Amino acid sequence: MRAIAIEHFGGPDALQLSTLPDPAPQAGEVLIRVVASGVNPVDWKIREGLLQKRMPHRFPLVPGWEAAGVVEAAGPGAARFQRGDAVWTYARKPEIHGGTYAELLTVAETSVGLKPASMLFHEAAAVPLAGLTAYQALFRAGDIGPGTTVLVHAAAGGVGHLAVQLAKAAGAVVLGTAGRANLDFVRSFGADHAIDHSAGDFRDAVRKLYPEGVQVVFDTVGGDVTTKSYDVVAKGGRIVCIAAPPDVAETEKRGIRGQYHFVEPSAADLDALRARADQGQLVVHVSAIYPLAGAAAAHEKSREGRVRGKLVLVL
Numbered sequence: 472m473r474a475i476a477i478e479h480f481g482g483p484d485a486l487q488l489s490t491l492p493d494p495a496p497q498a499g500e501v502l503i504r505v506v507a508s509g510v511n512p513v514d515w516k517i518r519e520g521l522l523q524k525r526m527p528h529r530f531p532l533v534p535g536w537e538a539a540g541v542v543e544a545a546g547p548g549a550a551r552f553q554r555g556d557a558v559w560t561y562a563r564k565p566e567i568h569g570g571t572y573a574e575l576l577t578v579a580e581t582s583v584g585l586k587p588a589s590m591l592f593h594e595a596a597a598v599p600l601a602g603l604t605a606y607q608a609l610f611r612a613g614d615i616g617p618g619t620t621v622l623v624h625a626a627a628g629g630v631g632h633l634a635v636q637l638a639k640a641a642g643a644v645v646l647g648t649a650g651r652a653n654l655d656f657v658r659s660f661g662a663d664h665a666i667d668h669s670a671g672d673f674r675d676a677v678r679k680l681y682p683e684g685v686q687v688v689f690d691t692v693g694g695d696v697t698t699k700s701y702d703v704v705a706k707g708g709r710i711v712c713i714a715a716p717p718d719v720a721e722t723e724k725r726g727i728r729g730q731y732h733f734v735e736p737s738a739a740d741l742d743a744l745r746a747r748a749d750q751g752q753l754v755v756h757v758s759a760i761y762p763l764a765g766a767a768a769a770h771e772k773s774r775e776g777r778v779r780g781k782l783v784l785v786l
Contacts (some may be wrong), residue, residue, distance in 0.1 A: 500756065
């Protein structure tokens, strides 16, 4: 099969278009012919070796954690899907090795769901990692519901623009931070208030709207944004972080709850996202599509930041 693989950690030039042996599904796994793969910041972080101490890996290493495609075969005990089913997957595995930047992918069937009928393959490939991140952070960690005031940071990004839609569909009041050029983009996905983070301190804008603070902050950025966000969480509220764990001492001192969430594969949660997509409550913005051989360019674009929505590789 054709795949993008690395033989060592390094820059974009470490990504090589390679021919690798076709994988075979093991017990509980399905074999998927990949049509498209989402590109995420975690991909270039893996390529650079930034996660090598946290996650086991093996070379040749094929990056990529999300994809959409068609089921080719099933391993022993895997019975949820039939050959020819159109599916999507968040394909994170215990070992980083056989990722989604490849024509064929094996993955546990518990990490796979049927593709939304409302989405094309390249759109569906852009959702699983980012969509599950937003869904689990908002509903499991954030416990949002009707009337909850939610501040979503980087609301124009891959996770952020999906989080805005999911929160809005749940009946929450949504505030989103973004650059000036993306304010209308954020509003188009349902944000009640779009805050220009380049125009001044976002805390001033939030306090003007909600002097006592918001009930939930979904922090997708980390660093100084996390530190400042403590100031706009209402007492008894929650800050959910995906970049780094919040400061426990700080949250306890302020009478708020802080939680770090690292997205987990879940077929059930993928099905929940599929239902929202097919009900018209969730769409994904794909800002650029690259061929498989263009993976290096996609990584460079992702690493620059400020990507509106998602980047995708098509095979």
